Amino acid sequence: MYSDLKDKVVIITGAATGIGKAIAKRFAREDCKVVINYFNEDENPQKLVQEIEEEGGTASIIQGDVSKEDDVQRFVKLAHDTYGRLDIYVNNAGIENEVPSENLSLEDWQRVINTNLTGTFLGCREAAKYMLDHNIKGSIINVSSVHEIIPWPHFAHYAASKGGVKLLMESLALEFAPDGIRVNNIAPGAIDTPINAEKFSDPEKKKGVEKLIPLGYIGEPDQVASCAAFLASDQASYVTGTTLIADGGMTKYPGFQAGKG
Numbered sequence: 725m726y727s728d729l730k731d732k733v734v735i736i737t738g739a740a741t742g743i744g745k746a747i748a749k750r751f752a753r754e755d756c757k758v759v760i761n762y763f764n765e766d767e768n769p770q771k772l773v774q775e776i777e778e779e780g781g782t783a784s785i786i787q788g789d790v791s792k793e794d795d796v797q798r799f800v801k802l803a804h805d806t807y808g809r810l811d812i813y814v815n816n817a818g819i820e821n822e823v824p825s826e827n828l829s830l831e832d833w834q835r836v837i838n839t840n841l842t843g844t845f846l847g848c849r850e851a852a853k854y855m856l857d858h859n860i861k862g863s864i865i866n867v868s869s870v871h872e873i874i875p876w877p878h879f880a881h882y883a884a885s886k887g888g889v890k891l892l893m894e895s896l897a898l899e900f901a902p903d904g905i906r907v908n909n910i911a912p913g914a915i916d917t918p919i920n921a922e923k924f925s926d927p928e929k930k931k932g933v934e935k936l937i938p939l940g941y942i943g944e945p946d947q948v949a950s951c952a953a954f955l956a957s958d959q960a961s962y963v964t965g966t967t968l969i970a971d972g973g974m975t976k977y978p979g980f981q982a983g984k985g
Contacts, residue, residue, distance in 0.1 A: 726957035729754040733807040734956070735799050736760060737790050737847060738817030740767035742917035743867060746945030747814055747952045748772060752781030754953055757807045760785045761799055761817065790817045790843030800850045811860060812956045813851035815844040816867040820882040820919070833881045840885035841892070848896055852905055861904030863956045866893055867948070868909040870971045886911075890967060897965030906964040910951045913971025915943045938973030938981055 733756065739748040740762035749772070752758050758776065760783055762769040769785045776783040786802050788795030803810045818840045823832055844866050855862040871883045872890040890909060897907040914933050916924060924930045924942060934940055951968050954960055969975055979985065 726754055726953060726959060728958040729756055729953065729956060732756045732811040732956070733803050733809050734758055734812035734814065735803055735810065735847075735851070736814040736816055737799070737843070738763065739814075740769040740772055742919060743912060743915060743945045743948050744814075744816040745772055746949040747816060747867075748783065749776060749779075749781075750946070750949035750953050751812070751956075752776040752779065752783060755781070756812070758783040759799060759803045759806070761790070762787055763789065763817070789839075790815070790847060791838035793846055796843075796846040796850050799847075800854050804854070809858065809860065810851065810854050810862065812863045812865070813847055814865045814867065814952060815847040817843055818867065818869075818885075820879060822878045823881075824878055825880045828881060836881040837885050837888075840882065841888040844889050845892060848892065848907065852896065852900055855905050856900075856903060862906075863960075864896070864905065864907045865952055865955050866907075866909045867952075868893075868911045868967060870911050870913045870969065870975050872909070872911055872967065873969075873975050893967070894965050901964055906955075906960070908955050908960075908964060909967040910948060910955070911967050911969045911971065911975075912948045913937065913943060913969075913974040915945060915948060917945060936974055936978055937971070938976060938978050941972065943970065943972055 734751045736744050736748050738744040739760040748758050748760050773783045784806050851864050866889050868889045869886045872886040876883045893907050893909045948970050951970050
């Protein structure tokens with residue numbers, strides 16, 4: 725737990741399920757005031773708010789599409805109007821779909837790029853603008869992916885979006901460092917979330933993924949949420965422009981683990 729996070733105001737996009745939900749609950753346990761963005765009612769954001777409030781936390785919800793400029797501006801306005809400030813912005817919303825690249829439609833390409841890269845840009849821009857206007861030395865955290873580093877056939881649009889997020893983060897970290905605004909990424913590996921539920925329910929597919937992880941197991945959303953809390957806290961006050969990789973070693977060439985190669 726990080727005592728300096730108490731009463732900080734945080735926005736988390738795509739926060740009704742999976743990693744975003746775990747991050748929202750973790751910040752609530754840190755006594756932050758949490759703004760939960762969700763995309764559609766099927767994600768049942770009201771249940772998450774109820775869970776947070778039952779644990780003594782404070783949360784608000786707002787529906788919106790992170791790729792829409794007006795929607796992202798509304799997220800920041802809600803935080804200000806409800807809680808009076810914004811200290812932390814977590815760009816978590818993201819989508820993916822598998823398509824062989826020769827069959828990848830422009831529509832699919834744009835949909836993934838618009839959510840994962842443009843949505844992250846808009847969140848960073850609006851958060852930074854608010855922090856600059858209100859002289860807040862805040863923290864911006866992007867939930868990227870190991871695929872900002874690892875190529876991924878059939879997911880070229882996803883990998884391109886996450887590679888873009890890496891250089892976006894690094895560029896903004898340089899730009900806003902003089903103002904005390906820190907910008908970092910978290911790059912999760914294989915995490916047990918709803919988006920992966922079908923794949924991991926197949927024992928053979930799950931075993932195949934575990935072979936790519938030196939630690940030998942699929943990660944949990946709470947493990948990623950712990951990274952977000954650390955990066956937002958004063959314990960990471962000298963950390964900016966970096967990617968914190970939470971992947972069980974997946975990016976460390978596991979094929980060489982037994983001395984092969």
